[in-house]
Amino acid sequence: MAAGIKYATSLGTLILPVIFKTNQPMPPAPHQTHLIALDWGTSSLRAYRLGAHGQTLELRALPCGIMQLPAAASGDKAALEADFEAAFEQACGDWLRAEPGTPVIAAGMVGSRQGWLEVPYLEVPIAVDRIGGSLSVLRNRHGQLIHLVPGLIENSMLPNVMRGEETQVVGVLNALNQDTAETDVLIGLPGTHSKWVQIRRAGKQCQLAHFDTFMTGEVFAALSTHTILGRGMQAGDDVTEAGQHAFERGALVARSAAGQAGVLSTIFSTRTLGLTGVLDGAGQREYLSGLLIGHEIAALQAMLREQGRQPSQVMLVGEAGLCARYTQVLRAYDFGAVEVVAEATERGLWQLALTAGLLKHA
């Protein structure tokens, strides 16, 4: 019976191309590419082949982030240009040969000063629709147009920038329930550098009003690997119950009286709670993770209060395990409903291409 199913499937793929070769107007093939969407960051390149409704037909993840290219640090512009061409070819050259003329959009550090083409930042506050209306264009050696998404800058006393996250924000807003269209939304993008984006909505108008950056992920890595705090740590495969308690203990430090000392001081307790036998090696790692995320969320909360903002909805985008950690800390700090949004990047790239008029037949 199993063999029979296999046979039928094989037969299907053989027969289908024949059926559609008629003179009738051809409906879009279910696997026809409508958009090639690239999420091209510092350390990786993800290429999405998207279908008629923006659904992912195929996904490729390549270790070709802009800082991973062979000539990335060389200062040799021609060599770097060739690297970008080669990575692009590897990511989607065959897709374009199979369906020439498919539009291509790319977001992330590929549009930075160290990228393929520097795309100027757009200034925040900004109407979210304007992002898709402001793509830059690059033509590769085969004449293929590549549309680049601009990053965002907020020129305050301490300027803030993002490249790539603006696309995820667009994807999140696309996934939002339209019934709650009058409320403020807070979008959190935890990662190496967490971004917290404040969205104000009035009807269908969405304004990206303000955003903050926290280097929590990168600070955790640097402290764990390159300071005395890492000396007593052990990385475990799974988080045990004790580890979970250590994480919670750390998360609550920032809102305790002792947390007033600030993160430069409280992190030292990772070591002293080890010295005094309270935390084991795995516990110290979990504790520091909770402690840093707790300081991030406490500071975010203080700023929102200062601004008189109380977001009714918090949306998170990121790696699942990390989103679970942030969800837990947000709840401990009495944030309201927290929702994790999947596929924000591909949704965002699709929506931006739509706004930009790249999907003429969609």
Add this chain to the structure above:
Amino acid sequence: MAAGIKYATSLGTLILPVIFKTNQPMPPAPHQTHLIALDWGTSSLRAYRLGAHGQTLELRALPCGIMQLPAAASGDKAALEADFEAAFEQACGDWLRAEPGTPVIAAGMVGSRQGWLEVPYLEVPIAVDRIGGSLSVLRNRHGQLIHLVPGLIENSMLPNVMRGEETQVVGVLNALNQDTAETDVLIGLPGTHSKWVQIRRAGKQCQLAHFDTFMTGEVFAALSTHTILGRGMQAGDDVTEAGQHAFERGALVARSAAGQAGVLSTIFSTRTLGLTGVLDGAGQREYLSGLLIGHEIAALQAMLREQGRQPSQVMLVGEAGLCARYTQVLRAYDFGAVEVVAEATERGLWQLALTAGLLKHA
């Protein structure tokens, strides 16, 4: 004339030993060793040969910190014991052979779990006099006694520990003007891990009431070397005027409205002020230094206010350049008089030996 002076001086050193070789009771030779004092930390070992009044007759700095010893990370206890013996011999073996029976005192990480002998912590709050009355003793392979200074622990929600700084605190208090004996003193020990120690005085009684640790120095090193913040930095030989302005700019962030975001967030501006052309490579380094020290001082100030403490005197101990940076930031944050105290370690070791009764003929 210059030659004449030289001649007289040489003659003096030749004649003096002869003069004192009489049958009269001999006053102490000016170069006689009264105490061998070791400041034995994680990365270095400093050995002081101290004279009749605690003055330094000779100083040796050796790269023999407890984590620098060959067997430090081996887990081989016998090999580590041999390393400690060898380092001790190198530091002061000849001094002891020249003047057998000279008392030896040592402070710092040599008394930690990874040290030569683990000396239990004393608990804070503590009368400062009790430290010298609580030395532990170790006998080396030649039968020489080595008196080890205990570290301090404060068992609060986030425990705090120090080893070595308690000795510097004793040295600072020894240098204090006795006319102001009723006032609170705040002692700052900037370094890899800054300590801020609160001293309450009532007459000759000094209580070490509370202390905080900030990992500012180590965090600065980790961020500059192992995160994206270092990518745009350049280390300069000297701090230029522009660098000085960048330092000041960073120092004031913590007390600005933007500083409320906390250090995990504000550090990112080191990069964005580079991206936007405000700071050059050397400026980014100075800015981050000022920013971190500013966050430390702002948090310290908030805690002191919370505790209702306003120290009338701030004393600093540490490397001169670093003390100058801290002095500048303390002034920007409206702390009162700031005094930098030199030779706190050797003064402290001398005072502790005195309290411990090791200097019977002093």
